[in-house]
Amino acid sequence: MKRLGALCLLFALAGCGEREAHAPEAVPALAEPVDVVFGEDGRPLPEVLAESQVVHRGNGEEPQTLDPHLAEGVPSSNILRDLFEGLTTTAPDGRIVPGAARHWDISRDGLTYTFFLDPDGRWSNGEPVTADDFVWSWRRAVDPATGASYSRMLSPIVNAEAILAGESPPEALGVEALNDMTFQVELKDPTPYFLGLLTHPTSYPVHRPTVEQHGDSHVRPGNLVSNGAFMLDDWRVRSSIELVRNPHYRDADDVLVERVVFYPFEDENTEFNRFRAGDLHWTYQVPNNQFQWLRKNMPQALMVAPWFGTYFFSFNLTREPFEDNLALRQALNLAVDREILTEQVSRFGEIPTFNLVPPGLPEYESPETPWAGMTQEEREAEAKRLYREAGYSEQRPLEVELRYNTSENHRKIAVAVAAMWKQVLGVRTRLINEEFRVFLQNRAQRRVTEVFRSGWIGDYQDAFTFLELFHSEHGRNDAGYDSERYDRLLQRIAAERIPASRRNLMAEAERMILADQVILPVYNYVTKRLIDPRLKGWEENVMDHHLTRHMFLVKAKSAIEASEEADGGE
CATH class of the missing domain: 3.10.105.10 (Dipeptide-binding Protein; Domain 3)
Incomplete structure (x- = not known):
């Protein structure tokens, strides 16, 4: 205890000895959500859905870029998982499931993966997503001229290491379009984690005509063409990044959220206060010194879960x-x-x-x-x-x-x-x-x-x-x-x-x-964050991958009751 006291004197600012007196006294009244009822088609019934399907997410630091081959960090990946889709993707519980590829075959020796693309796959401009798109994109990712930080993730592929070392051209990469909808990959050695690797942005396709036309500015609003459930609508640096539902997405009919807004908060206290004010449905993190207060006063919103990091x-x-x-x-x-x-x-x-x-x-x-x-x-x-x-x-x-x-x-x-x-x-x-x-x-x-x-x-x-x-x-x-x-x-x-x-x-x-x-x-x-109880479809998973397309907002019970009173209901 003596030693702890001495350390607290040295780094009181770091949180040791910070008291919950610094915590807010007023407890926000989080709206209680209605019970979700699903129809025979597996979709929530319209009467339980909130009128506005706009999700507001805190997202840590401002991303450097929205180019999936150049971006770094968790905040960028959160946005890219909404904008783009790899051959595989993740379910709400973190399981690897089909993405741009409807299914795949793996050879007995584990060296050849053949992916059969979803024929309904479309870019946000309506063009079909093809095997050639993946061939060109993966060659771009391993090309030293691109400068992709995570390019070595594709090193299990035949000739990838030689390309990364500048000893072979990108065209030597062991990938091939067998036809418009069939993409084949040759690995140099069996790679047990390969399907999981394909959920990473480095493996996402990019739209070749747009990249070649606009260069570095292909990621700006009005230029960016993506193949995920959402497309880029607006980017206000250090303020917000807004995505809207992609009507051409292969499963667009199952995406209920119309718009998602990401906010870069470097200050956890600012983000926390925005959530308490009702401006956010989701925080990227929470201030460390508010844990006890949150556990006592906002347990229905506080989510703490193991994270693979x-x-x-x-x-x-x-x-x-x-x-x-x-x-x-x-x-x-x-x-x-x-x-x-x-x-x-x-x-x-x-x-x-x-x-x-x-x-x-x-x-x-x-x-x-x-x-x-x-x-x-x-x-x-x-x-x-x-x-x-x-x-x-x-x-x-x-x-x-x-x-x-x-x-x-x-x-x-x-x-x-x-x-x-x-x-x-x-x-x-x-x-x-x-x-x-x-x-x-x-x-x-x-x-x-x-x-x-x-x-x-x-x-x-x-x-x-x-x-x-x-x-x-x-x-x-x-x-x-x-x-x-x-x-x-x-x-x-x-x-x-x-x-x-x-x-x-x-x-x-x-x-x-x-x-x-x-x-x-x-x-x-x-992971430590606050989630509005009205936001459904969010599940804990050790990879902390949460795609907005799996989510939707429901009404608050108070809103239902008010509506019934206005209609003369019981």
């Missing part, structure tokens, strides 16, 4: 002070008390971790790190020893920059980590917050970064989605980790056909990342 900090391994200084990286890792961070700062049930890959995968278990079994006091004693070994002391303290993207929750974590480093080791930390686009650019360039906030949400339910991040040529390897041994290990994992051997190789790869202290893991994510 890890929150961590990365070290820039390409420049001082962390280049060739493993002891220093280890010291900073061990000085962080994850229990205090999750219990006193994040406070939403996040799981403290020393690993990269989150738990819960049926076919994988992360290796245990040597310091996971230590007490925090033992870790801190070892941190001090390693700090001295790295060449630092109270007389010669480390001075370091810790960078994070603008967010109150991120700021609190950063302040708390800096306080721990100061108390345990005497480190002097300068905190730098940056707008999301600038933050991503600085991370990728590695010229000014030292320690920076990171995190990863799995693109598919397999440990490889985390491990491949640190391939020397991966577009999001912002730490600059460059190990021939590790790259070879990833190649062996991709080629391994025996599940048990593949699991062992992946555990070895994760053990190597942790031993080299490329990252400082903090906790496994949970």
